[in-house]
Amino acid sequence: MIKKSKHWTASKTKMNLHLLGCFIGFSPGQGLRALRRTTGGRRGSGLTGQDANGVPLRRSKRGWMWNQFFLLEEYTGTDKQYVGKLHSDSDRGDGSVKYVLTGEGAGTLFKIDEKSGDIHATKRLDREEKAFYILHAKAVNRFTNEALEGESEFIIKIHDINDNEPRFTKDPYMARVPEMSDIGTSVIQVTATDADDATYGNSAKVVYSILEGQPYFSVDPETGLIKTALPGMDREVKENYQVVIQAKDMAGQMGGLSGTTTVSITLSDVNDNPPRFTKTLYEFRVPESIEVGSAVGVIRAMDADIGQNAEMDYRIIGSDGPGMFEITTNRSTQEGVILLRKPLDYERKRQYSLRVQVENVHINPRFYSKGPFRDEATIKIIVEDVDEPPVFERASYVVEVKEDAPKNTAIGSVSASDPDDKNSLVRYTIDRRTDMDRVFNIHAGNGSVFILRELDREENAWHNITVIATEFTNPRQISRVPVYVRVLDVNDNAPTFATNYETFVCENAKANQVIQTVGATDPDAPLGGHRFFFNLAQEAAGKANFSVHDNKNNTASILTRRNSYSTLQKSVHHVPVVISDGEFPMQSSTNTLTIRVCTCDRKGNMKACNAEALTARAGLSTGALVAILLCVIILLMIVVLFAALRRQRKKEPLIISKEDVRDNVVSYNDEGGGEEDTQAFDIGTLRNPEAIEESKQRRDIVPEAFYPPIRRPVLPPTRDNNGDVRDFINQRLQDNDSDPTAPPYDSLATYAYEGNGSVAESLSSLESVTTESDQDYNYLSEWGPRFKKLADLYGGDDSDRDS
Numbered sequence: 001m002i003k004k005s006k007h008w009t010a011s012k013t014k015m016n017l018h019l020l021g022c023f024i025g026f027s028p029g030q031g032l033r034a035l036r037r038t039t040g041g042r043r044g045s046g047l048t049g050q051d052a053n054g055v056p057l058r059r060s061k062r063g064w065m066w067n068q069f070f071l072l073e074e075y076t077g078t079d080k081q082y083v084g085k086l087h088s089d090s091d092r093g094d095g096s097v098k099y100v101l102t103g104e105g106a107g108t109l110f111k112i113d114e115k116s117g118d119i120h121a122t123k124r125l126d127r128e129e130k131a132f133y134i135l136h137a138k139a140v141n142r143f144t145n146e147a148l149e150g151e152s153e154f155i156i157k158i159h160d161i162n163d164n165e166p167r168f169t170k171d172p173y174m175a176r177v178p179e180m181s182d183i184g185t186s187v188i189q190v191t192a193t194d195a196d197d198a199t200y201g202n203s204a205k206v207v208y209s210i211l212e213g214q215p216y217f218s219v220d221p222e223t224g225l226i227k228t229a230l231p232g233m234d235r236e237v238k239e240n241y242q243v244v245i246q247a248k249d250m251a252g253q254m255g256g257l258s259g260t261t262t263v264s265i266t267l268s269d270v271n272d273n274p275p276r277f278t279k280t281l282y283e284f285r286v287p288e289s290i291e292v293g294s295a296v297g298v299i300r301a302m303d304a305d306i307g308q309n310a311e312m313d314y315r316i317i318g319s320d321g322p323g324m325f326e327i328t329t330n331r332s333t334q335e336g337v338i339l340l341r342k343p344l345d346y347e348r349k350r351q352y353s354l355r356v357q358v359e360n361v362h363i364n365p366r367f368y369s370k371g372p373f374r375d376e377a378t379i380k381i382i383v384e385d386v387d388e389p390p391v392f393e394r395a396s397y398v399v400e401v402k403e404d405a406p407k408n409t410a411i412g413s414v415s416a417s418d419p420d421d422k423n424s425l426v427r428y429t430i431d432r433r434t435d436m437d438r439v440f441n442i443h444a445g446n447g448s449v450f451i452l453r454e455l456d457r458e459e460n461a462w463h464n465i466t467v468i469a470t471e472f473t474n475p476r477q478i479s480r481v482p483v484y485v486r487v488l489d490v491n492d493n494a495p496t497f498a499t500n501y502e503t504f505v506c507e508n509a510k511a512n513q514v515i516q517t518v519g520a521t522d523p524d525a526p527l528g529g530h531r532f533f534f535n536l537a538q539e540a541a542g543k544a545n546f547s548v549h550d551n552k553n554n555t556a557s558i559l560t561r562r563n564s565y566s567t568l569q570k571s572v573h574h575v576p577v578v579i580s581d582g583e584f585p586m587q588s589s590t591n592t593l594t595i596r597v598c599t600c601d602r603k604g605n606m607k608a609c610n611a612e613a614l615t616a617r618a619g620l621s622t623g624a625l626v627a628i629l630l631c632v633i634i635l636l637m638i639v640v641l642f643a644a645l646r647r648q649r650k651k652e653p654l655i656i657s658k659e660d661v662r663d664n665v666v667s668y669n670d671e672g673g674g675e676e677d678t679q680a681f682d683i684g685t686l687r688n689p690e691a692i693e694e695s696k697q698r699r700d701i702v703p704e705a706f707y708p709p710i711r712r713p714v715l716p717p718t719r720d721n722n723g724d725v726r727d728f729i730n731q732r733l734q735d736n737d738s739d740p741t742a743p744p745y746d747s748l749a750t751y752a753y754e755g756n757g758s759v760a761e762s763l764s765s766l767e768s769v770t771t772e773s774d775q776d777y778n779y780l781s782e783w784g785p786r787f788k789k790l791a792d793l794y795g796g797d798d799s800d801r802d803s
Contacts, residue, residue, distance in 0.1 A: 068155040073127040074163055083110065083156060086117030088139040090148040098142040103135030103153075110135065110156070114142075127158040128195045160197035165257035166206045166247035168192045172262040179235035179267040180366075181228050187217065187265055190224040192247030207252035211260065213243030221252070226263060235267040236304045271309035271364045274373040275301040282379045284338070288346040289386040296325065296338040301358040301375055303334070310334060311361040317376070318355035325381070327356060338379065346385040347419060354379040389477040390416040390426045390469040397467075397483045399449065403457040404490045411440075414447040414481060416469035424473040431466040431480065440465055440485070449483065457487040458523040491583035495522040495532050497591045504609060505546075506600035507567065509560045516558040517551075518593065520579045530554060530581065537576035537590055546575045546595065558593065567597045571609075733786060 075081045091097040101112040101119065110133070112119050117139075133156045139149040168190060175188035196203035208224045210217065218229040226243065243263040250256030277299070284297035303310040314327045314336030324344075327336050336356065359374035392414060399412030418424040428447045430440060440463070442449050447467070463485040471477040498519035505515050520532040534556030536548045545565070549557045558575065565573075573595040580588030598609040777794035780787045 068132075068157055070157050070159045071121060071125065073125050073158045073161055075121070075124055080120040080122060083119040083121055085119065086112065086137050086139070088117075088149050090139060091117075096142050097148060098140050098145075100138050100140060101135055102137075104133040106135055109133070112137075125158050127160045127197060128164060130158070131197070132157045160200045160203055162196055162201075162203035162250060162255075162257060164195035164203075164249075166192040166194045166249050166259045168245075168247065168259060168261035170261065172264050175226070175263060175265045176268045177228060177265060178270050179233055180270060180272055181231075181233065183228055183231050185228045187226040187228060188263060190219070190226065190245050190247075190261060190263065192224070192259060192261075194249050196249065202251045202253070202256075203249060205251045206247045206249055209246045209248070209252070211244040211246050213241060213263075213265075216241055217243050217265065219245055226265075233267055234272075235269050236273065239267050241265045241267075269306045269309050270367070271305050271360060271362055271373070272367045272370060273304040274371060275303040275310075275312050275358050275360055275375055277301050277358065277375050277377040280377055282377060283382065284379070285382045285384055286340075286344065287384045287386045288344040289388060290340060290344060292340055292343055294340055296340055296381060297379070298330075298335050298337050299356065299377065299379065300333070300335045303360070308362050309360070309364075312336075312358050313361055314356060314358050316354055317357045319352065321349065321352045324352060325354060327354075338381075344383050345419070346383050347421060350383045352381040352383070354381065385420070387474060387477060388419050389479040390471060391419050392416045392469065392479065392481040394481070396481060398486065399483065400486045400488055401451065401455065402488045402490055403455045404492065405451060405455065407452060407454065408450050410448050410450045411485065412449050412483075414442075414449065414467050414469075414483065416447070416479065416481070418471055422473070424471045427470045427472055429468045429470070431468055434464060434466045439463060442467060449485075455487050457489050457525075458493065461487050463487070489525045491524050491526065491581065491585060491587055493523045494587035494589035495520040495530070495579045495581050496589055497521075497577075497579075497593075501593060503558065503593060504596040504598045504606055505560060505565055505573075506598060506604055506606070507565050508600060509563070509565060509604075511560055511563050513560045514557045515546075515560060515595070516593070517555055518558065518577065519555045522581055522587075524581070524583070524587075526581075526583050533580045533582070535578050537578050540576050544575070545573055548575070548577055558595075565597045567599070567609075571597050573597070 069084050071081065071083055086099050086101075088097055088099075095115055098114050099112055099117040100114075101107075101110060106112075109121060109123055109125070110119055111122055134153060135156065136151050136153050138147060138151040140147050169192070170190075173188055173190055177185060177187045190208070192206050192208070194204035194206055198204035207221050208219050209221060210219045210226075214229070216228070216230045216233060217226055219226050224245070224247070226245070241264075243265055244260055245263060246258050246260045248256045248258035278301075282297065282299050286296050290296070299314070301312055301314075303312065311331070312329065312334050314329050316325065316327055319325065324340070324342050325338055326341050327338050329335070330337055336358065338354075355376065356379055357374055357376045363373050393416070394414075397412065397414055401409065401411040405411070414428065416426050416428070418426060427444050428442045429444065430442050430449075432438070437453070439451060439453050439455070440449055441452050447469075449467070465483050465485065466480050467483050469479050469481070498521045501516060501518055503516040509515070518534070520530075520534070522530055522532070524530075532554045534548050534550045536544055536546075545561055547559045547561050549559055551557060556577070558577075575593040575595060577591050577593055578588055579591060580586055596609050598606045600606050777791065780791035780794060783791075
C-alpha cells in the first residue's frame with residue numbers, strides 16, 4: 001500500500017520506530033523498498049535497483065509508503081491496542097492537517113486521531129472471523145477540506161495465535177473390518193481440522209495419536225489412518241471395539257490444544273467356522289397315517305458364523321428306504337426339514353434309518369486349513385401303528401349293465417379290507433346323497449351291487465355312486481370309493497321322423513315328382529350306427545296318391561303318383577310311412593306325413609293353400625289367439641276394479657257431510673220393544689256393565705273387523721241389584737266424557753231398562769205430557785253437577801217457570 005506525497009519527508013529513524021513499536025511489518029522485498037524510498041531526499045532521483053528484466057528502477061517522488069500492518073488477535077490488555085501512525089510532510093504541527101481513515105471497520109473497529117494520525121483498535125479481533133481488513137487513508141486541510149495527500153490503501157492483517165483446538169469432522173466414526181484380518185489392514189481414516197492459520201507457525205499442524213484401543217489398532221500420526229495392529233481377531237470372541245483417537249496441534253508439542261473422537265469398529269463375519277450337528281443320532285416317531293408331503297422332523301446344525309456365512313445345505317447321503325423321505329433347508333432358520341415322499345405302512349416297515357450331511361453354502365478358501373466345512377448325523381424314524389380305515393382294492397370301479405336288466409340284478413361288486421393286524425370285518429353301504437332315487441343297493445357283507453329299479457339308457461346313460469366301507473369294530477373308520485355304472489344300450493325304441501315336416505303338393509304336379517325328403521331319428525345308440533328302412537304302410541298301398549322311395553342312406557323320398565291334384569276334391573292328404581331299424585329286436589313305427597294341396601305357379605312355387613289345411617296343422621289361428629288374450633285381459637281389469645271399489649267402501653264412514661259433524665243428530669228410528677221384548681236387548685248387560693268394556697267400538701266408521709264381546713255371567717234381576725243400573729249409567733257418562741274415541745257429535749243413547757223402584761218413576765216423554773204439572777223434579781239438584789241442566793229446566797218452582 002502506497003501513500004503518495006510531493007511535499008513529505010520522514011527520517012529513517014522515525015519510520016523504523018513505528019515499525020517496531022506498532023507491529024507494522026513488511027515482507028523482505030517490500031520493506032527494503034520502503035526503507036529505501038523513505039531515506040532518500042525529496043528531490044532525489046538516483047537509481048535504487050533493477051526489475052526482473054534488468055531495467056533500472058528510479059525513485060518516484062513520494063513522501064512515504066507502507067504495505068501492511070500486523071495486529072495481534074484476541075488482545076487482552078486494558079488499553080486500546082495501538083495499530084500505527086499516519087504522518088504527512090504538510091503537517092507543521094499547527095493542527096491544520098486532518099487525517100481521515102475509511103474502509104473496513106473504520107470508525108467502529110479502528111479509530112484514528114484526526115490530529116496526530118494515531119490508529120487504535122477498539123475491540124478484540126478474531127482472525128478466524130476475519131483475517132485482514134482493507135482501509136484507505138488521506139490527509140486533508142482541516143479548514144478547507146482540501147486534500148493534501150492522495151488517498152492510499154493499506155492492509156491490517158490479524159496476527160494469529162493458537163486459540164482453536166482441532167475438531168474432528170465426525171463424532172463418532174463407524175467402521176467395519178473383517179475378522180481374522182492381517183496386521184496393517186486399513187480400517188478407516190479420521191480427519192481433524194484446526195481453525196488457526198496454517199501458514200503461520202504450528203498452530204494448525206495436527207498430529208494424531210491413539211488413546212484407547214491398543215493393542216488391537218494403531219493410527220498414522222500424520223494421516224489419521226487407523227489400521228489393525230493384532231492378528232487373528234475373532235468376531236466370535238469379541239465383535240465390537242471402541243477406539244479413542246486424539247488430534248493435537250502445535251505438531252503435538254507441549255502446550256498444544258487437542259480434540260478427541262470415538263471410532264466404533266465392528267468385526268465383520270467371515271466363514272471361518274464349519275457347521276456342526278449337536279447330536280450324532282436323531283430319533284423321530286411318526287404315525288403311519290401321516291400324509292405325504294408332511295414334515296416328519298426338523299434337525300439343525302450349529303454354525304458360529306452369521307449371515308450368508310452360516311447358510312447350510314442338508315442332503316440325505318444314505319437310507320434304507322430309498323425315495324421314502326427327502327430333506328429341505330429352511331433358509332430363514334437354517335434348519336433341515338425332513339418330508340415324507342411316500343405313504344407309510346406300519347404293517348410293512350416299522351423303522352427307517354437315514355444318513356444326513358450338512359455343508360456350508362459359501363466357503364472361504366482362506367480357511368480350508370481349518371478342516372472340512374461339513375458334518376454328518378444319523379436319523380432314526382420309527383413308524384407308529386394307527387387304526388386305519390378299510391382300503392379298497394381299486395381307487396374306482398366301473399361296472400356295466402344293460403338297460404333291460406330286471407330288478408335285483410347284480411351288476412358288480414367292490415372289495416375292501418382292514419389293513420391293520422386285527423383285520424376287522426367290513427360293512428358296505430351306498431352313500432344315498434349320490435343315489436337320491438335309490439336305483440342301486442349293495443350287499444352289506446360281500447359288496448355286491450345290484451339294481452332296485454329298471455334302467456333307461458336314453459334317460460341316464462351313466463350313474464355315479466359312492467360306496468362306503470366301515471369297520472365293524474370301529475364304525476368311525478370309514479373309506480369311500482366311487483363306482484361308475486354305465487348303462488348299455490338295448491334296441492328298445494322305434495325310429496321316428498327326424499322333424500315335423502310341412503309338405504305341400506302343387507295342383508299341377510306331375511307323376512313321380514319328389515315333393516319331400518324325410519329322415520329318421522332313434523334315441524338308441526347301436527354300435528355300428530343307425531340303418532333305417534322306409535316304406536308305405538300296407539293299408540294305404542292300394543289307394544295311395546303318393547309313394548315312398550327308400551334312398552338307402554337313412555332318408556326316403558315322397559313321390560306323387562298322379563299328374564294333378566285338386567283342392568276341391570281333397571285339400572289335405574295323410575301318408576302313413578313305416579320306419580324300421582336294422583337292430584335286434586327290430587323296432588318300427590308308423591309316422592303320418594301331412595301333405596297340403598296348394599296352388600302354385602309354373603315354376604312350382606306355392607301361391608296359396610287351403611285354410612283348412614293351415615288350421616289342421618297350426619291348431620288355432622292367430623286371430624283366435626288374439627281374441628282369447630283380449631278376453632283374459634278384460635277379465636283381469638274387471639277383477640282389479642271390483643277389488644278397489646270394495647276396499648274404498650270398506651273405509652267409508654257412516655256420516656258423510658262437509659259440515660261440522662258436531663251439529664248433526666243421527667236418528668236411528670228404532671224405539672225397541674220395551675221391557676216385555678226380551679229378544680231385542682239382553683237386560684243382563686245392564687246388570688253386568690263390565691261385560692262390554694272390552695268391546696267398545698267407534699260409531700263414526702264401519703269397523704274393519706268384528707270380535708264378539710266376551711259374555712260374563714249375568715245376575716238375576718232382583719230388587720237388591722237395581723243399583724247396578726244407576727252405577728252403569730254413571731259409568732257410561734264418565735266413559736263418554738273421557739273417551740277420545742267417542743263420536744265428536746251429540747247423540748241420543750236409549751237404554752231399554754229403567755230399573756225397579758226409581759224415585760223419578762218413568763222418564764218417558766209420552767207419559768209425562770199429561771202429568772207435567774204433577775211432577776216434582778227438585779230431586780234432580782241432588783244428583784250432582786251432571787244433572788244441573790235438567791234441575792234448572794224442571795226443578796224450579798212454578799213462578800220461575802211462569803216468568
